Amino acid sequence: MEVDTWKVQLRKGVLDMVILNILRDGALYGLEMVQRLEEVPDLTISEGTIYPLLSRLRADGLVFTEWVESDQGRPRKYYSLSKNGIELLEKINGAWGSFTKSINNLIDKNGGGI
C-alpha cells in the first residue's frame, strides 16, 4: 500500500487512518479499539467492521499481531504497528492535512461568497 493509492481510497475510508493512529501509543486488541472509538464522536464502529479491516492492515504488512492470554475471557490478539505501518502513518497524517485543506478551501471559497 502506497500513499498514492491511499489517496485514491481516502474517500472510502478514513478508518484505516484512525486505527493506525490509535495504535501509535502501543498495542491494542480488536474489541478494545471498538470500545475506545465508542467515545469518539462520529467514529463508532462495530466488530463486523474492525476485524476485516485489521486483517487487511495485517495482509498489507502495516501491523503485526501477537496472542496474549487474558485473566478474563478468551485470549486476545494484540495489534502493533510495524515499521512500514509507522512510516505510512506519517505520510497519511500529512496527506490528511492537505486533503482537509483542499476541502476547507472549497467550502470557504464558495461559502464565503467571493
Next chain:
Amino acid sequence: MEVDTWKVQLRKGVLDMVILNILRDGALYGLEMVQRLEEVPDLTISEGTIYPLLSRLRADGLVFTEWVESDQGRPRKYYSLSKNGIELLEKINGAWGSFTKSINNLIDKNGGGI
C-alpha cells in the same frame, strides 16, 4: 437523505459534499464539474463517477436540472441546488467541521505524546 444517515456514509464519500459546495455559486453541468475539480488537489474525478452521483443527488431532491442549448457541442444539463439541497449543505458543512475536529484530536492526542 438526513444528516444522520449522511454521517454514517461520510467515510464512503466526501464527494457528495464537494459537489454540493461547488454548486453554491450557481448552476454547473456535469463535465464542467469534472474539469473544475481537476484543479483541486486530491479531488480529481471521472465522468463515470460524476454522472451516477448527480443522478443520486437528483433522486434525493437535493438538486434540480435544466437543459440549456450550447453554441458548441451538445446541449448541457445544468444542475442547481434545491431548497433541500441548500439546507442539507449547511448541515453537512457543520458536520464536516466536527468530524475533522474529532480526527484531528485523535491524531494530535496520539501523535503529540499524550
Next chain:
DNA sequence: CATAATACCTTGTATAGCAAGATATCTTGT
C-alpha cells in the same frame, strides 16, 4: 462525408461498512 470535439449515460468490477450470526474460551451461580 468522415473525423474530431463535446457532453451525457451505462455496464462491469473491486471494495468498504455493517448487521447479524457463528465460534471459542473463561467465569459464575446453582
Next chain:
DNA sequence: ACAAGATATCTTGCTATACAAGGTATTATG
C-alpha cells in the same frame, strides 16, 4: 458438574460507492 453469561474473534450476506471502459448523441471542421 453443568448451564448461563461474559469476553473476544471471525464470517456471511447485503448494500452502496468509485472508477475504468465503453456506448450514444449532437455539432463543427477538414
